[in-house]
Structure formats: C-alpha cells, structure tokens
Amino acid sequence: MMTRPIILSSDSINITRETDVVPFRSRVKEQAVKIGMSLVNQTKLITGASELVRNLLKYGKGGTVMIEIVSRGRETGIRLTFTDKGPGIPDISKAMTDGFTTGRSMGLGLPGTKRLMSEFDIKSEVGVGTTVTVIKWKNG
Amino acid sequence: MKNEAIKIFQKKKQNILEKWITAQLEVNGMNDDLITNDDLRIQSEELLYTLIDNLSDSNISNPEAHEFDPVVDILSSISISRAKQGYSPRETGNYIYSLKETLLQVLSEEIKDPATLYTQSMAINKLLDSFSTSTFETFIKGREDVIYRQTDEITQISTPVIRVWDGILALPIIGTLDSSRTQVVMESLLQEIIDTSSSIAILDISGVPAVDSLVAQHLIKTVSATRLMGAECIISGIRPEIAQTVVHLGIDLSSIITKSTLASALKTAFDMMALEVYKKKSVR
Numbered sequence: 001m002m003t004r005p006i007i008l009s010s011d012s013i014n015i016t017r018e019t020d021v022v023p024f025r026s027r028v029k030e031q032a033v034k035i036g037m038s039l040v041n042q043t044k045l046i047t048g049a050s051e052l053v054r055n056l057l058k059y060g061k062g063g064t065v066m067i068e069i070v071s072r073g074r075e076t077g078i079r080l081t082f083t084d085k086g087p088g089i090p091d092i093s094k095a096m097t098d099g100f101t102t103g104r105s106m107g108l109g110l111p112g113t114k115r116l117m118s119e120f121d122i123k124s125e126v127g128v129g130t131t132v133t134v135i136k137w138k139n140g
Numbered sequence: 141m142k143n144e145a146i147k148i149f150q151k152k153k154q155n156i157l158e159k160w161i162t163a164q165l166e167v168n169g170m171n172d173d174l175i176t177n178d179d180l181r182i183q184s185e186e187l188l189y190t191l192i193d194n195l196s197d198s199n200i201s202n203p204e205a206h207e208f209d210p211v212v213d214i215l216s217s218i219s220i221s222r223a224k225q226g227y228s229p230r231e232t233g234n235y236i237y238s239l240k241e242t243l244l245q246v247l248s249e250e251i252k253d254p255a256t257l258y259t260q261s262m263a264i265n266k267l268l269d270s271f272s273t274s275t276f277e278t279f280i281k282g283r284e285d286v287i288y289r290q291t292d293e294i295t296q297i298s299t300p301v302i303r304v305w306d307g308i309l310a311l312p313i314i315g316t317l318d319s320s321r322t323q324v325v326m327e328s329l330l331q332e333i334i335d336t337s338s339s340i341a342i343l344d345i346s347g348v349p350a351v352d353s354l355v356a357q358h359l360i361k362t363v364s365a366t367r368l369m370g371a372e373c374i375i376s377g378i379r380p381e382i383a384q385t386v387v388h389l390g391i392d393l394s395s396i397i398t399k400s401t402l403a404s405a406l407k408t409a410f411d412m413m414a415l416e417v418y419k420k421k422s423v424r
Contacts, residue, residue: 022316025350043350043381044388050352051389098390108353112389 005070005079005135016062021053024065028078031067035076037138045078045136048116051109052082052132058103060084060130070135077118077137088126096122143200145260148250149192149243156246157181157188163238187214188239200263203270215271216278223282236275240268299325301332308409309338310402312377314347322358326365339371340409344402346377356391363396372397372412376405 011031013024028049032042049065056063063084070079089095096114101107114120118140124130149156161184165177191211199205215236222232243264251257299321302310311329315321329341343362348355359375366373376399378386386393399405410417 018318021318040381040384043385047350047352047385047389050350051354054352054354106353106357106391108390112353112391115388115390116385 003072005072005077007079008069008071008076010069011067013065013067014062015053015056015065018057021050021057024053025050028067028080031069031078032136035069035078035138037078037136041136041138041140044116048113048134048136049080051113052080052134055109055132056082056084060086063129075137075140077135077140079133079135082132083129084131085129088128088130089122089124090126092122092124143195143197143260144251144256145247145264146192146195146197146200148246149195152246152250153189153192156242157185159245160184160188160239160242163242164235183218184239187211187218190214200267203267208271211271212274215275219275219279220282220285223279224286229276229279232275232279233272236268236272240265240272243268299328301328303332303336303338304342304406305409305415307336307338307413308340308342308406309333309336310342310344310406312344312347312402315349317348317355317358319358322362326362329362330365330369333366333369333371340374340412341366341371342374342376342402342405342409344377344405345375345382346379346402348377348382351382351386351391353389353391356386356389356393360393360396374399374405374408376400376402 009031011027013020013027015021015024025046029042029046032045037045053065056065061084063082063086066079066081066083068079068081070077094100096111097107098111099107110122113134116136117134118137119133119135121133122130123132161181164180164184191208194207194211196207199207218235219232222235244261247260247264248257251260299311299313302312304310309329309332311325313325317325329343332338333341343359345351345359351359363373363375374397375393378398378400397408399408
C-alpha cells in the first residue's frame with residue numbers, strides 16, 4: 001500500500017454536455033503547465049482525461065471531475081477523479097480489456113488510459129455509479 | 141375603490157417619464173454612441189405608458205397577470221436589442237431599476253400615510269422586481285444567441301479544403317474533432333474530391349491538441365470514406381507527443397499513410413502521382 005499523496009490544490013468541474021469537454025481539457029492543461037509537466041506527459045494526461053470525460057458523458061450521463069495537484073515524496077503530479085451516477089460497470093476486468101466496448105467505439109478508452117497514466121484506479125457498482133481516479137506524475 | 145398608487149401614476153405620467161429619463165441619464169452617464177436621447181425617450185415612453193395603462197387593482201400584486209404581457213414583450217425586445225448592441229448588464233439593469241426608483245419616489249411624495257405607502261411600495265417593488273428578472277432572462281438569451289451564431293461561424297470557417305496541386309487536396313484541421321465537426325469535415329472533403337476530381341487528400345492534424353480514441357476513430361472513418369471514393373488519404377502533422385500517446389493508447393493507424401509534416405505528405409503525394417519537382421538549372 002502506497003502512502004497517500006498530499007493535496008496541494010483542488011478544483012472541481014461539472015460535466016453535463018459535450019461543450020464542457022474543451023474547457024475541462026484546457027483547465028487540466030493549465031494545471032499541468034503550472035507544475036512544469038513535460039509536453040509528452042501533458043499530452044498523455046490530456047488525452048487520457050479526454051477519454052475518461054467522454055466515458056463520463058456517454059455512459060454516466062455526466063458527472064463531476066476533481067482536478068488536484070498532488071505530491072508524494074519527491075513527485076508532483078495531477079490527480080483527476082471522475083465521478084458519475086450512471087449505470088455502473090458489471091464486469092470491470094472485461095471493461096479493461098483492449099477492444100471490448102458496449103458502445104460501438106474502439107474499446108480502447110479504459111485500457112488505453114491506464115497505459116497513459118502513472119496510476120489508475122476504478123471502482124464501480126451497478127446501479128450506483130462509477131469512480132475513476134488517475135494520477136499522472138510530472139516525470140512519470 | 142381604485143388603488144391609490146395607480147391613480148397617482150396615471151395622474152403624473154408625464155412627470156414620471158421626465159424624472160425617469162433624467163435618472164437614467166444621470167446613472168449611466170449614458171453611452172451616447174449606443175443610443176440617442178430621442179430613441180431613449182421613445183423607448184421609455186412606450187414602456188412606461190404601457191405599464192401604467194395596464195395596471196389595475198386586480199393585477200398590481202400579481203406580476204404574472206396577462207395584462208402585463210405587452211409590458212414584458214416591450215422589455216424583452218429592449219433587452220435583447222441591448223444585448224446585441226453590446227450594452228453591459230449593469231446598464232441594462234439600471235434601465236429598469238431607475239424606473240423602480242422613480243416610481244417609488246413619486247409614491248413617497250404623494251402618499252402621506254405610512255401604512256398605505258408601505259403596502260403600495262411593496263406591491264410596486266415586487267412587480268418591478270419580477271420585470272427586471274425577465275429583463276435579465278432575455279438579456280442573457282440575447283447574449284447566448286450571439287455565442288451560438290459565432291460557434292456556427294467558427295465551425296464553418298475552420299474547415300477549409302485547399303487545392304494544393306492539380307488532384308491534391310489539403311485539409312488543415314484546427315481545434316477539437318468532435319462528431320459534428322467530423323461530419324462537416326467529411327462532407328466538405330468528399331464533395332471537394334468530386335468537384336475537383338482529385339485523387340489524393342491530405343488531412344493535416346497539426347492544429348489538433350490531442351488525439352484520443354474518439355478522434356482517431358473519426359479520422360479512420362474519414363480515411364475509409366475517402367478510399368471508397370477512389371481517392372487516397374494521407375494524415376500529416378503528427379507531432380512526437382501525439383505519436384507517443386497514440387501508441388500508448390493502443391490505436392492502430394498502421395493501415396493509414398501518416399507523415400509528420402505537410403511537406404513530406406505533399407512529397408509522398410507527388411511520388412504517388414509520379415510527379416517530380418526540380419530546382420531550375422539556370423540562375424538568371
């Protein structure tokens with residue numbers, strides 16, 4: 001079990017429509033630039049965030065995202081927490097498989113994001129909702 | 141018995157109008173460039189007279205009454221036109237607030253009994269507050285209309301199809317590729333392929349900030365559609381960070397010809413069309 005990161009700043013955004021995606025992404029980017037994240041990691045973070053926020057809209061019918069600057073030991077990074085009150089995911093291991101989709105997409109969103117991020121955690125309960133937490137370290 | 145306030149208002153109509161206009165000019169230091177004093181007077185007069193003429197004992201405490209529909213209509217049109225002319229919310233707000241102040245002031249001058257003054261003032265206050273709420277609703281709606289129109293315009297102008305060579309089209313994509321945008325891009329590209337009977341299309345994504353799986357899916361769809369039309373599609377402008385991200389995401393773009401710059405895509409297109417570009421031998 002890893003130690004809990006220290007939260008340096010916190011910000012929360014409501015996502016309800018597709019037009020919320022672009023402002024959300026620029027907010028994430030702003031934070032990433034603030035902590036001096038490299039361009040490649042920035043792009044990975046933003047792309048992963050973009051995948052998850054699309055899931056939030058498509059399957060969760062909207063929700064909230066928490067953007068936090070966190071620090072653990074010598075590392076600084078961005079933590080994003082996506083929370084929705086959607087239908088939930090019945091089989092998480094299946095959802096994490098490349099190419100599995102229930103929505104006619106490429107089925108790369110969840111597994112791909114896991115590869116893009118430093119840390120990835122998903123919790124879901126059918127009928128209650130889904131929470132995805134990801135961390136991208138500045139040099140991770 | 142006719143309501144005290146209504147009687148006073150009807151009697152002092154002209155007086156109220158003068159006071160109101162003076163108040164408006166004072167508060168705003170009125171923007172002369174946005175509206176002339178004459179226009180302001182006509183506007184104010186219409187609103188005030190409609191309001192006073194429609195006031196009655198039964199509706200003075202009921203802002204929802206049908207008799208006020210014309211008042212709300214006038215207010216809405218004033219506020220929408222102000223939103224489009226670029227008034228600030230404060231200026232628009234002051235318009236209706238200064239009317240309230242003037243009316244209350246007249247009441248306090250005319251009614252001597254404090255209890256009556258209080259009930260009448262409250263009724264007028266409530267009525268005008270409801271009007272100012274609807275003013276703001278329409279003001280914001282007016283602003284939103286402006287935003288929607290601009291959004292449409294941006295979608296239209298941001299997807300130009302450029303003929304870079306005989307038979308070669310280039311389509312620079314700037315900004316985010318969402319479903320509706322892809323539709324516009326695909327339509328204009330396919331139509332242009334027919335119109336110019338081109339055989340190669342270059343999609344340049346230098347201006348796309350992030351390529352996630354949805355964007356990739358849209359790109360693949362566009363390429364497939366182009367191929368169905370018998371043309372070849374090259375994707376250019378893949379930056380290093382985008383390349384790394386796409387690989388990590390696990391998107392397979394190997395079936396598509398991709399290049400890092402528009403220049404190298406153009407070169408590939410020349411090769412495919414068996415064209416060669418030479419430097420002129422003789423220098424003047």
